[in-house]
Amino acid sequence: MKAYFVSSFSPNKDAETPSGSTLRASNYLLRQLYYSLKFKTGQTNPIYLSSEVFDHAMGMIAEAKAKDTTNLKNSAIGLQAISRFLDEKKFVLTEINFVSKYGSHNTANTKKRQKAIDVKLAEEGKLNINDADDDKGKLISIKAFLNVIALINIVKDDGEIILLNLLLLLIITGFRFEETSSLKKDCTERVPIKGDALKLAKKFKLCEYNLKINYLGMKGSKQTVHWVEPNAIPLVEAIVAAVEELTKPYRRVLIRERKSGFADLLPPEINKIDNETVELDDICRHLLTSSAGGLYWSDIRDKGKKALTNIGILPVEKVKYVGEKASSKELTYYSKDDLNKGFIELATKKKYLKKDSQFNKVVTHQRKRYPIDYEELLFIIPYGGSNLSRGRIYKNLIIYITPPIMQRFLGSAEGMSIFKKYELFDEDGNPTELLTHMPRHNINTFLAIAGITDHLQAMLMGRRDIRQNEAYKHLSLAQELESPLPDLLDDFDGGHQFDFFSDTNNPVIQESELNDLVDDLDELFSDSPLDEMEMTNPVKYTKVTGQMVFDQDISLESNFKKSLHTYGDKDEQAKYLADMVSEDFLPELNDAYNELLNEGKKEEAEELLRRHAELNPLVLGTCTRNLAQWGCPFGAKCVNGEECGYHAMTGRSGELETIVKHSIDAKNNLQKLEQIAEKDDAFNYSLNKARNSVSILDKMKKKSQEALAKGIIVTLIDKPTPEQLGAFKKPTTLADYFAIEHQRNKKGYSLDDTVVEEDK
Numbered sequence: 233m234k235a236y237f238v239s240s241f242s243p244n245k246d247a248e249t250p251s252g253s254t255l256r257a258s259n260y261l262l263r264q265l266y267y268s269l270k271f272k273t274g275q276t277n278p279i280y281l282s283s284e285v286f287d288h289a290m291g292m293i294a295e296a297k298a299k300d301t302t303n304l305k306n307s308a309i310g311l312q313a314i315s316r317f318l319d320e321k322k323f324v325l326t327e328i329n330f331v332s333k334y335g336s337h338n339t340a341n342t343k344k345r346q347k348a349i350d351v352k353l354a355e356e357g358k359l360n361i362n363d364a365d366d367d368k369g370k371l372i373s374i375k376a377f378l379n380v381i382a383l384i385n386i387v388k389d390d391g392e393i394i395l396l397n398l399l400l401l402l403i404i405t406g407f408r409f410e411e412t413s414s415l416k417k418d419c420t421e422r423v424p425i426k427g428d429a430l431k432l433a434k435k436f437k438l439c440e441y442n443l444k445i446n447y448l449g450m451k452g453s454k455q456t457v458h459w460v461e462p463n464a465i466p467l468v469e470a471i472v473a474a475v476e477e478l479t480k481p482y483r484r485v486l487i488r489e490r491k492s493g494f495a496d497l498l499p500p501e502i503n504k505i506d507n508e509t510v511e512l513d514d515i516c517r518h519l520l521t522s523s524a525g526g527l528y529w530s531d532i533r534d535k536g537k538k539a540l541t542n543i544g545i546l547p548v549e550k551v552k553y554v555g556e557k558a559s560s561k562e563l564t565y566y567s568k569d570d571l572n573k574g575f576i577e578l579a580t581k582k583k584y585l586k587k588d589s590q591f592n593k594v595v596t597h598q599r600k601r602y603p604i605d606y607e608e609l610l611f612i613i614p615y616g617g618s619n620l621s622r623g624r625i626y627k628n629l630i631i632y633i634t635p636p637i638m639q640r641f642l643g644s645a646e647g648m649s650i651f652k653k654y655e656l657f658d659e660d661g662n663p664t665e666l667l668t669h670m671p672r673h674n675i676n677t678f679l680a681i682a683g684i685t686d687h688l689q690a691m692l693m694g695r696r697d698i699r700q701n702e703a704y705k706h707l708s709l710a711q712e713l714e715s716p717l718p719d720l721l722d723d724f725d726g727g728h729q730f731d732f733f734s735d736t737n738n739p740v741i742q743e744s745e746l747n748d749l750v751d752d753l754d755e756l757f758s759d760s761p762l763d764e765m766e767m768t769n770p771v772k773y774t775k776v777t778g779q780m781v782f783d784q785d786i787s788l789e790s791n792f793k794k795s796l797h798t799y800g801d802k803d804e805q806a807k808y809l810a811d812m813v814s815e816d817f818l819p820e821l822n823d824a825y826n827e828l829l830n831e832g833k834k835e836e837a838e839e840l841l842r843r844h845a846e847l848n849p850l851v852l853g854t855c856t857r858n859l860a861q862w863g864c865p866f867g868a869k870c871v872n873g874e875e876c877g878y879h880a881m882t883g884r885s886g887e888l889e890t891i892v893k894h895s896i897d898a899k900n901n902l903q904k905l906e907q908i909a910e911k912d913d914a915f916n917y918s919l920n921k922a923r924n925s926v927s928i929l930d931k932m933k934k935k936s937q938e939a940l941a942k943g944i945i946v947t948l949i950d951k952p953t954p955e956q957l958g959a960f961k962k963p964t965t966l967a968d969y970f971a972i973e974h975q976r977n978k979k980g981y982s983l984d985d986t987v988v989e990e991d992k
Contacts (some may be wrong), residue, residue, distance in 0.1 A: 233262045236314075239321070253704075261310050264289045279315040279325055283317065286311055286330040299748050308332035327491035370673045371965040372403070376664045379656040386654050388541070390478050391617030391625075395641045396650070397471045398611050398633060402668065404464050406472075406675030406693060409668035413633050414595045415610040417479070419446050420472050438462045443469065448597040455694035456597075463559050472610065477613050482630040486591060489628070494590050498568060509548060511563040521625040530561070536913060537564065539624035545574035579629060582615075593632050606632055613637075620648040635668065642666040659964075677967045681974050770797040773886035780885055781943040797849045797884040804844035807840065813841075852890060852932070853881040875928055876920075881936055888936045895929040902926055 237255065265281065268289040273280050290311055297304045314328035348748050372380075380399065402412055423442045425433060433440050434620055443465045449455035460468050489497055496503070501518040502510055513529075516536040540546075549565040579585040592603045607630075615629035618637045636645060643649030644664035651657075651664040652753055658664050672693070679689045690696075780795045784790075790808055792798075799805045813822035821844055828837035848855040852870060857878040870879040881887065902922045909915040963969050 233259065236262060236317075240318075241578055254839065257306070257310060261289075261307060261314060263316070264292060265311075268292065268399050279323065280327055281324045281328060282806045283330055284326050286315060286328055290330075305332070306814065324591075336881060370667065370670055370675060371967050372666065372670050372674050373658065373965050374963065374969065375658050376666060379658075379664045380666075382652065382656060383650060387650070391462060391613045392615055392620070394478055395618060395633065396637065397475050398638070399642070399666075399671075401468070401471055402671040403674070404468060405445065405460070405992055406672045407447070407458070408450050408672060408694075409635060409638060410595075411447050411694070413609075413611055413638075414446070414593060414604065415447055416604065416608050417476055417610045419610060420444070420469065420797075421446060431483060433462070433913055439465045441465075448595050449694045451596070452598070452696045453694040454598060454696065456636060456696070467698055475610055479610075482614065483607040483610050485628060486605070486612075490591070490605070490607070494571060494576070494579070494585055497579070498572050499628055502568065502571070505568075508568055510568055510571065512547075512564040512566070515540070515566065515571070519627060520625065533564075535624065540571075540574070543574055543578050544623075545570055575626070575628060578626075582631075584629070591630070620650060620653045631662075636670050642668065644668075656965060674966060678970050681967065681971045686877055770795060770885040773889075777885075779945055781882075781883070781940050782946050783943045794883055795885045797854075797882065799847045801851075802842065804845050806842040808847070809841045809845060810838070849882075850879075852888070853879055856880060874925060881932060883936065883940065888933070888940060891929060893931050895926065896931055898922065898926045898929055
């Protein structure tokens, strides 16, 4: 037993000393094994340990702990660990290979282990796979991921931006949080590529170099280098560059304070003041930032005073000051010495200042301790800079990002989360919550779905033991059983879903009455199952119908913008107009644009489009007037079917149905007005206006119909069988979508849905 304890806690394991409870539990199991060894074999030498001995020991424990399921599972996992250890050392005469049959010893993760049992039962036909728990709680949901992306354009404060970039790096790399928070500012390194790899990079328009991230692996991992996926290189470099730029002022603070041995924590602006006291105004400007409840400087002063009082720094003098306009305020003075001592005490209390450690983070890697000064770390923030409820920020105390800070930011700990602050919610209506380890679970799940071997998974994820992969395989039961995805679009030619404009592969075209240019669109759409919201909202329309119309003469990006009625900022709108202007869409602008191009005035042509890049989505079409600056002087008459020089049809998803609905309503109103006008001539003006509106809507209808007839209707979603619908239901996590695309690739469809040769 002594030999087992000494060997099992070798220098190759984690640096942490095993706890007393761990040693006692192992000692109990070893004593039980000794009893079973003597009972089953009559031997006392441990080389005679076997699977029968382990089974007997487990049986004895199960009998004694029949009602204590938690300890029973702990004991089973403990015996399994001993079995593996002895087998690895080849200490026994015959391989033991004892495997626990009692699920996970971690009560928080019992569903994860139960899922494996459910899979086995489902294979044997004893369990309905659709009722099994997919255990997706530790995977990033699609909604949560979209909320993270939305934050990129929402967050404003430096602290929020730094924390968000840390989260994005976790999602991209799958690092452990401690590995990411311990990265140095110069952690990335470009490595040139040569030969065939360089040719491939040029062919696929990738970076002509590899990017590696130097880091220190945790949990016994020997890894010190992570190679970034080629497509993610520009994003990773942008994240690192952005964070380095934001944290430059913080590094200067730390470097200055370190030169003084952290004996002086006051900024130069405070030290330059001749007096030994400092007025509160100067402190609020140079030393700390406090959120003010109002817009006045007095609010900022009050917050600053409370912030200092909270850390035990009190004023030494208060003086009444009377201004020129007889207004008065109280000048509050603090001693420089009190300020400095107060901040040193705060840093000491928070353990940033220790006898053997001054503002540095100690990282343990392979049983060696690596102290890293805070200014060398990539991710650092001022103390209080992570407080999203707008608390105080101390500019002179720069710290690294700890797990509690990140947990609160993600909503997995008490306090204001970034999602709650900006009102970003999950499907259930609650603010999104993430865990720091979720991105790692996600990446490992992707690898498992893709069929990457356990050894390669362990290497890519920086693990020392391939068995650790099992804790991260959050595959749904249907995915684990590899239930076949629906044969994609079997009802159509070849099943090529998104091969829009190829001459060799027929696109997926679903024949529609629109392509026949029917004359009576009102009759065609009179019983449409779509409600008004689904007609007027292109995204909802696309979700409900699963279809979009694509024009072969414009780019894929412009097709999506046109169909979804989303044009982006002014530069994106100008780019969109360059692709879209035609005889049908903004014909006057098209003529002027082409005239300039024909005269070789490319820059003037681009400037013309930029001046007119004002596309405001409307219920019917788009408005090319700068509504934000000038508004609409015509009372939005275009929405009622009246002509307007600023109005243009877009061909978006659901636009034709919207026009038809307006046309039907207009004709109904016209009939009523005709009946009223027969009795009262006073309604003749309204009658003529209604007739004009019906005529204009009919023109819109015909124009929209003709434009749509030039395109093709593409089905965007697979057509699953009833069985598949039962197995897959609605994808809720990124892993679900990854699994679907992986299965599509295995069946011969690439991401753009062109056929992929199996040998490639």
